[in-house]
Amino acid sequence: MDTQAKAAPAGAALTAQAFKSDYKPIWCPGCGDYSVLSSFTKAFALCQLKPEEVAVVSGIGCSSRIPAYTNCYGFHGVHGRALAAATGLKVARPELTVIAAGGDGDGYSIGGNHFLHACRRNVDMTYVVMDNHVYGMTKGQPSPTTEPDWDSKLSPGGTGLRVFHPLVVALASGANFVARAFAGDPNGTAQVIAEAIRTPGFSFVEILSPCVTLRPEQREWKTRVRAASVPTTDDAARAARLLMTDDGFNLGILYAGKRPPYRPAADKNPKRVSDLEAQFAL
Numbered sequence: 001m002d003t004q005a006k007a008a009p010a011g012a013a014l015t016a017q018a019f020k021s022d023y024k025p026i027w028c029p030g031c032g033d034y035s036v037l038s039s040f041t042k043a044f045a046l047c048q049l050k051p052e053e054v055a056v057v058s059g060i061g062c063s064s065r066i067p068a069y070t071n072c073y074g075f076h077g078v079h080g081r082a083l084a085a086a087t088g089l090k091v092a093r094p095e096l097t098v099i100a101a102g103g104d105g106d107g108y109s110i111g112g113n114h115f116l117h118a119c120r121r122n123v124d125m126t127y128v129v130m131d132n133h134v135y136g137m138t139k140g141q142p143s144p145t146t147e148p149d150w151d152s153k154l155s156p157g158g159t160g161l162r163v164f165h166p167l168v169v170a171l172a173s174g175a176n177f178v179a180r181a182f183a184g185d186p187n188g189t190a191q192v193i194a195e196a197i198r199t200p201g202f203s204f205v206e207i208l209s210p211c212v213t214l215r216p217e218q219r220e221w222k223t224r225v226r227a228a229s230v231p232t233t234d235d236a237a238r239a240a241r242l243l244m245t246d247d248g249f250n251l252g253i254l255y256a257g258k259r260p261p262y263r264p265a266a267d268k269n270p271k272r273v274s275d276l277e278a279q280f281a282l
């Protein structure tokens with residue numbers, strides 16, 4: 001984190017620019033992840049956070065490069081394990097705003113089990129998945145959200161497999177906030193991420209983020225997305241019924257619940273490494 005370069009005058013609210021690092025993203029021109037990065041920094045500014053109050057934690061993938069491009073604390077970890085690292089960080093340092101981020105391969109394939117249990121645990125953090133329905137970084141293997149008939153060199157004729165529905169799984173597993181956004185609308189996406197951060201508990205935001213290189217047809221997503229026709233509900237049963245007819249292109253905050261977040265007992269939380277060592281001493 002470069003805390004010196006973009007310090008604002010004392011008391012002044014920070015702009016989105018203050019959350020950008022000096023590293024230039026190496027995503028392909030036109031990749032949706034550029035807009036998601038812009039939505040991250042706008043959301044941090046909307047929440048009036050400071051870079052040193054935020055940690056962005058990721059796995060591996062094109063999308064998982066995002067921590068390096070913010071000026072916040074960051075951890076670019078192991079494929080599929082962003083949520084494990086983020087959960088540990090939030091429990092150990094509850095004063096930090098923790099954002100876990102990554103792709104659909106990272107979060108729904110190898111990290112799928114962690115996704116279920118992060119929703120169930122309801123630790124107060126936000127999980128953003130940049131979903132492009134493909135493994136971008138490793139050149140185009142189908143992911144759990146890839147359409148069954150997507151024909152490619154690596155999946156001739158398509159996988160024929162039913163798609164995974166992240167919002168249904170998040171809701172059923174206990175996430176306290178469930179939303180979908182579109183990278184092509186960076187301001188709307190920033191508002192959704194800001195609301196996810198403000199809502200206590202585990203907030204899940206699925207962002208449709210086109211991979212223009214491996215799935216150029218996703219440029220047409222801009223003509224398919226629409227604002228959901230229903231307002232946000234705190235009734236999980238109602239949200240579940242709505243999701244049963246969702247085609248994957250309804251945008252908005254579908255569900256914002258009231259489940260209290262997980263909080264570890266303070267006295268069981270060792271503050272020093274020597275205390276932790278003492279607990280494991282034989």
Ligand SMILES: Cc1ncc(C[n+]2csc(CCOP(=O)(O)OP(=O)(O)O)c2C)c(N)n1
Binds near residue numbers: 107110134137
């Ligand atoms: C344990 C492990 N298995 C596999 C890989 C190879 N790998 C790196 S990124 C990736 C998939 C990335 O796809 P996704 O998470 O959807 O992100 P995207 O690149 O599309 O943003 C895979 C399989 C790895 N790095 N580590």
Ligand code: SF4
Binds near residue numbers: 030033062214
């Ligand atoms: S391969 Fe796809 S996901 Fe990766 S940077 Fe390029 S456009 Fe983005």
